[in-house]
Amino acid sequence: MKVLMFGWEFPPHISGGLGTACFGLTKGLMKHDVEVLFVVPKAYGDENQEAVRLINASDISIDFKDSIYEEYWRRITYMEIGSNLIPYVGPEEFKRIIEASELESLSSEDSILSKNFEFSGKYGTDLMDEVKRYALVASAVAATNDFDVIHAHDWLTYSAGIAAKSVSGKPLVVHMHATEFDRSGENVNQNVYDIERHGMEEADRVMAVSNLTRNIVIEKYGINPDKVFTVYNAVEPSEKPNLQYQRGVREKVVTFLGRVTFQKGPDYFVEAARKVLDKDPNIRFVMAGSGDMLNKTIKRVAELKMGDRFHFAGFLKGDDVDRMFGLSDVFVMPSVSEPFGIVPLEAMRSNVPVVISKQSGVAEILVHALKVDFWDVDALADSIYGLLHYEGLSKMFKQYGKEEVDNLKWENAAIKVKEVYQSVL
Amino acid sequence: MKSICFYFQVHQPYRLRTYRFFDIGTNHHYYDEQQNRFIMRRVADKCYLPMNQLLLDMINEYGSAFKVSFSISGTALDQFQAYAPDVLDSFRALADTGNVEFLAETYAHALPSLKSKEEFTEQVGIHRKKIEELFGQTPVTFRNTELIYSDEIGEMVAEMGFNLMLTEGAKHVLGWKSPNYMYTNAINPKLKLLLKNFRLSDDIAFRFSEQSWGEWPMTTEKFVGWLNEIDPREEVVNLFMDYETFGEHQWPETGIFEFMRALPARVFSHSDFTFNTPSELGEKLQPVSAIHVPYPISWADEERDLTAWLGNELQDEAFDKLYSIREKVKKCQDPEILRDWRYLQTSDHFYYMCTKWFSDGDVHKYFNPYGTPYEAFINYMNILSDFMIRVEQDKSSKD
Structure with missing residues (x-):
């Protein structure tokens, strides 16, 4: 079995537990004869690659004119409706601009972007933009690799997962490591919430890291309980013996x-x-x-x-x-x-x-x-x-x-x- | 004859290295030696050496008509000895002319005057001794860190045996009065006060190269013209500033060295001013009145108060914790503990924790090695925590 996995970060370059969890999981899967193709926005070159073949998203070539992306282009435009990437315009005007320029943006894009995308690979202010471009690359990856299942970790990669699914026709599993409610309390970012919900709706299975998360997914996102499974995280057994560290303080x-x-x-x-x-x-x-x-x-x-x-x-x-x-x-x-x-x-x-x-x-x-x-x-x-x-x-x-x-x-x-x-x- | 009184402040702190939680209790080395050496060498080459040479040339040319005064912090003197002995030699050469007065201050350029009379007295004593050792003269004039002054501080200074002190001519203290006279302390009239003329001082120290300033470019003609506009009955213009103004804050390209080189000649030929040291003025001038300063003033920022060093939660916590261990430190004999005790008191450490970034933010940032006041606080507290462990251990070993 071979899995196309979309992540956002990987040890040692981590800004949260997501990277650590992905690493542990891929290693665990390997022990059960599951092969993983892990796509991450930016590979720095010193990741631990024993368990996965790491594809650097910045290295994937894209030919925009390929007809295979037409389906995807329709989707990315659809998703842009809820985004705030164009500043200083009201919602109605914004929608009108998007609808009118849908295909024009296609032709202007290919003059701006060269064949390779450069992803910053860090959570930043242009995150929404990154997520979309990442999805674009995902369809190129999906079109040129063999796999059985697509597995996307957290909302940042859900668009990529959906794009890969539409290109390949393979089933999609999305993994909820955290929900927007965990990150922002009740002041949810509507764009993020929408991407999360859309990802879970499009997915064939949703994995939640606890029953707590599973309940949020069902209650607050309205996802069909039958396709939501709890899979608890784990921890890698320590490879090093517990070292004795010199204590500087007596307390x-x-x-x-x-x-x-x-x-x-x-x-x-x-x-x-x-x-x-x-x-x-x-x-x-x-x-x-x-x-x-x-x-x-x-x-x-x-x-x-x-x-x-x-x-x-x-x-x-x-x-x-x-x-x-x-x-x-x-x-x-x-x-x-x-x-x-x-x-x-x-x-x-x-x-x-x-x-x-x-x-x-x-x-x-x-x-x-x-x-x-x-x-x-x-x-x-x-x-x-x-x-x-x-x-x-x-x-x-x-x-x-x-x-x-x-x-x-x-x-x-x-x-x-x-x-x-x-x-x- | 009216007087111009130049006083230059020379100070360098011992900047702290990045000191992590893991270091507490295991590593007792606190200072960023590389950075301290680098900055000392840079300022030595850009400011101290060329400006000392310039002053020496001027004294040689004008004899007793040209005089200046310096206050050099103990932490700067220690760093001269460690990293720039050539600078120390050039100050000695100035001292040997007899035209240069060295003032007393707290050894570590610290703020004990606001917290502990004993510590204040002790640090001034050590500094006085150091000046005697290095320059062969006993300071008789006092200047407190950042020109901080209040009636109470003045009284303590008088008790230490000084009869003259320098401070800021703060507008909110002077009101309609002019800074260009000699004043006295409100509690003990034996202590005379010279007040900084902040307008003319800052014209040189801050505005000299500011092209948006209406008077730019400043020339000796203009400056001496302003001196001549002063009421003829007034007696002294106190030009107090950081010595690093010359060559470091105002780069050589601004013409600051040429300005200073040309100033005395213009003063002598076009005004009835001459140059005096503070102690000469102490002999020469009669005080016109006492000045009341119930709350401490300083020469910093628009407010001329203490808020650059104390007042926010971070600064107060660090400052209070530091002085809470003074009694214990006094029982220690380890010379390194006593040295660190002083270096950790340097006012700059508290200045780095200042959170009022708005009106005076640029000046604050310029001198701040930390990205934020919070980082400054964390680093300082980690070091202080280690220091407290050492004090506890050293003290208990003797009990």
Whole structure:
């Protein structure tokens, strides 16, 4: 079996858990004789390519005049109706422009664009534009490769998945790692929501990373429950033995690691830290990550006068993540909304007890983790304090937590994924 | 004869390296040596060496008619010794002429005057000693970091034995009064005050090369003309500015060196001004009145207040945490701890955490090695956290 897979990023160049999950999944699939053709917008040259053949989207040649794209051109125009790429025009005027210039844009495009597209490969301000151009490349990939199933990860690649499906006629599986509601709360970006819903409607199967996400997909996007399957993420067993890192600080360390954005709940971590420090000042808190709430968080830490006990480690990757876990005594994920949440699994793999919010997908499967409501700062502080001070508790969590997480293998998740593939062949 | 009083501020901080959470407790090296050396060498070649030579030539030419004064921070002096001994030699040559006065300040160009009288007194003492050692003269005039002054600070300075201090001629303090007289401290009248004439000082320091300024290009003819417009009863024009104005802030291409080279001749031939050092003026002039400054002023920004260094959450947290350990530091004997204790007090670290980027943003950004005040805070707090661990360990080893 061969899968054409569309992703947006791949280790080591990652801006979130999506890249890590794709990597784990492709490796898992390989163990079950599934071959993966992974398309990613920009290959930097040092990705780990043992499990996948990586196609750099910027290297694909496109001939616009080929009749095969006519079907696709119709679609991309359709999708542009909901986009805000043309500035300073009202919705009605915008629609009129699009309808009138539909085919003209085709002829003007080929003079502007050369044969190869350059994708920036990062989430940026021209993301919508990128998504569309990516879809265009996807149809070229689909037309020139052999495969049985198309698998698209998150909304950024759904347009590509649909384009590939229409060109090849092969079944499409879309994978919801996060929904627009997780990213933006109730203030959803309508363009993104529409792409997500359209992708799921066009897909033959939808995979959700937790029941939490599955329910959102059914309730808020109106997708037929019969084609939505929950496939939990997993974590790669650590290849390195748990290294002993030199501890610079005597105090116990409590860690937050993730994007510092609204949905990850960094503010609850800060408030809980103050409460714990009021009880026991001999503890250090570390926030590793960056995001649009970082500055506000730093200011709040200064305001709460704990600048010497609450440290900011910046965005960490690779060995530094292992090192951070190596120095941690408790890991906290107070997410307001978390479709899955792979980081606590990585912490447990490194023998670090975890406190997670009940509003995370991973809470559905973990037994040896303390679970609290994200907004319940008192309960959060209580859990942190307990894990730090009652050795019986932390010992138990370390031992059984490690066991538990070692059994959550991508190899096993991949079986479920393969079953979903087989159901549409 | 009326007087022009030149005072030049020479200061370089010990800039901090990128210090990460992982370094806390394991790595006690805080300074970006490469950057500090690089900047010191650059400023030495662009400003300190050529301008010192220019001043020396002028003193040789005009003798006792041309005089200037300097305040050089201890952190700058330490960096001269480490990275630019040639600069130190050229300052010594100026000192040897007898026409140059060296002022006292806090060793680390720091802000203890706002927090701890003991620390303030101690740092001024160490700085005074360093000046004696290097230049063979004992400072008798005081200038506080960034010209920060209040009635209370003046009183402390008088207690340290100084009878003259420099500060800003802030409009909101002076009101209708002119900065061109000698004043005294409101609490202790023994302390005399010289106030910066910020209009004429900033004409040289900030506006000299500004082409959008109506008076550009500035010439010695114009400048001496402005001096002559001053009320004939007024006694002194205090031109206080950063020494890096010459060649670093105002590039050589602007003509700033030629302007300074030509200024004395024009002053002598077309006005009844002469050049004096602050301590000479302390002897020569009678104060006209006391000046009331209940809240601290400085020479910074439009507001002439402290908000460039203190006041936002980040600055206050860092500043308070730093001084909260003073008692413990005093029990330490490790010379490296005592050195770091001073270098970490340098006002620049708090300046980098300033969040008022609007009216004076350009000046702030120019001097700021950090992308944001938040980065500055994180880095400083990581270092301070390590420093606090060292202090705790050193102190307890002796208890």
